[in-house]
Amino acid sequence: MGGTMNGPKQQRRGNTRQRIQDVALELFAEQGYEKTSLREIAERLDVTKAALYYHFKTKEEIIVSLFEDLTKPMEELIEWGRQQPHTLDTKQEIVRRYSEALAGAEPLFRFMQENQATVRELRIGDTFKDRMRGLRDILIDPDAELVDQVRSVSAMFTMHAGMFVMQDLEGDPEKKRAAVLEVALDLITQAHERAHGKGCGKN
Amino acid sequence: MGGTMNGPKQQRRGNTRQRIQDVALELFAEQGYEKTSLREIAERLDVTKAALYYHFKTKEEIIVSLFEDLTKPMEELIEWGRQQPHTLDTKQEIVRRYSEALAGAEPLFRFMQENQATVRELRIGDTFKDRMRGLRDILIDPDAELVDQVRSVSAMFTMHAGMFVMQDLEGDPEKKRAAVLEVALDLITQAHERAHGKGCGKN
Amino acid sequence: MGGTMNGPKQQRRGNTRQRIQDVALELFAEQGYEKTSLREIAERLDVTKAALYYHFKTKEEIIVSLFEDLTKPMEELIEWGRQQPHTLDTKQEIVRRYSEALAGAEPLFRFMQENQATVRELRIGDTFKDRMRGLRDILIDPDAELVDQVRSVSAMFTMHAGMFVMQDLEGDPEKKRAAVLEVALDLITQAHERAHGKGCGKN
């Protein structure tokens, strides 16, 4: 890109930090956080371990930086949702956008889904839990019946798990995502309507 | 128990294998598999690491043995389901019993839920995946619409995740489990009925 | 010792811990604490680094154990002194015995003398400081003039430093130690007598 002569080991200008993040996320998602060593990341980038430490103070900081960079949309979405009236429309809008945001950071969320024990001990654990609580508080009516609260929560991790577990269902990915979204929306809608006195007439 | 003299450090001989499993499961569930060392397990039991190796050939074998011992009910359930006609009643029965089985081995399933990345690399990974596929094949009609297939799958991990994520919802655990079960049954029922042409009349 | 056949790599029965301490002290005294690596110690013993960790939990614990093992005589001496009346005789006795104890743990005290900055940050730092304070409280009369207090303190580190700095003075070591002791005794005596009203008549 601009340079005429591109010998081996050249061309790395200011993008090393980014490259570290990319490779790290790939490996973390593939093998888990603890089983991925800094040596492995460094080797794949053809730099030394010490180079990683120029860009990140600790191994944990790598995953934290990924989390912070990639979940900004979620954070904003939840912030936005908090200020809306908790109508059915709002909830549906939230679910729709959340599904999109999830798809946009798939590897990170696969990682978090599959390494919950690790995540819990990391600095991101609490942040994430707070986020989930925020989302829940928007989607759930606190005076709904327990079963409808469960329905809302179920909608949430239908989306989370959906991306990964569905993998071995046949069918084109875009269609699967649409189906997952539909089920989630359905759960949310059922929960909302039962809590607000509508019958079975509509759905 | 039955022994006449109970000196210090005696406390029932012969059950060490069992005690190892108990402590290991507790720690695995609490901190994750990789972050739990054999040293830790041994210390908590007040034996040496080498003693663990008398009872289990490797660390992996400890978790494998737990999996095999604790998921036998599931295995039998699925075997049973495979031989039944795939009616709605059967499916509901399966879901009900699965929920019970899950509750009976809660720590193990919490562990598996929160250490999916690890489990995948272990010997139990494939076995578990097979089981899930078996369950799915019973619950899902292969020619149902995609969205109804998703509904069935969603029922499954509503149960799985339900136990843990619901933890910070208020309310008595038994009621929560009932609510989770109801939502799962509902999803299964909807999926089945849509696939078999019934309307909204029933629920 | 008893064994008939002594192949290479044999004969280490239960003395490894001791051998580690010996080699470690030798190296610590020679090169300093920080500049001595566990690799070095292990290599010299022809064991692996991990073997060191079987016997000591950390590097620091090695030096701590040495300190505790080798300074027990001092501790007892000070405890004894604390319970005696603070007469000149007692003080002289203390100084004499302290000089002996010092000579009995020479390498350790050389180490502590030459690595004060390190020692201060280690767990032994405070213990040692307390000991010195204990000794001082015995040797010094709190209402003596400042200059005589200094004399007493000077006696103390005349002994401490004496062993090492005198090294490049010619003469047989035993004679040097006697000379150092004499000076220390002299300082203590002067301090005591000036504080208790005797003239120059005696010494």
Next chain:
Amino acid sequence: MGGTMNGPKQQRRGNTRQRIQDVALELFAEQGYEKTSLREIAERLDVTKAALYYHFKTKEEIIVSLFEDLTKPMEELIEWGRQQPHTLDTKQEIVRRYSEALAGAEPLFRFMQENQATVRELRIGDTFKDRMRGLRDILIDPDAELVDQVRSVSAMFTMHAGMFVMQDLEGDPEKKRAAVLEVALDLITQAHERAHGKGCGKN
């Protein structure tokens, strides 16, 4: 100071070398040489590590430069002493001035006192040892009795250690220094007089 515009991060240019020395000495004295990293020094100065290398070729050169800059008075003093007749007066004068010089470079000497093991391995080690030998040759009469030689040496490190160990003695610092000096002078005087036949009657 002289500059018209003092933008942020400017604060007098040209004196960086000096600022490095100041911070380095402070940290070396506080934590020891090996435990003080160039990163730490650089961070405290708000420059990069590489900047240190513009001013000093190695870490060792920093401490060497400090030693050379700060011990010039000592060097000159010893040079002067060498050319004087070794009378009592000369010796006393030397001790007095040495005490002053010591006080003028306190942090450096604290550092050297507490990091003898390190200093020994550094380039300054030999230089310092030579200096000490020079001083000793002035203060000691080679044909004095051993005990009087010890007295002279004791005077020397009474001064050296005095500054630091006395710290936790109560009393105003200036008075303490005076007391230390008095004891040192006393030791020197005793040594000299005994060697030259004057005394208070006994020897």
Next chain:
DNA sequence: AATGAATGAGTGTTCATTCAT
């Protein structure tokens, strides 16, 4: 006069595992 980016060699420490007793 100083920085950004990187390296190579090392550190202390932990782990699952082995084996003679």
Next chain:
DNA sequence: TATGAATGAACACTCATTCAT
């Protein structure tokens, strides 16, 4: 049925140093 002693391989991390810009 266990222990005491050890290992080999790895790990996260730090350091002094270099060099093109």
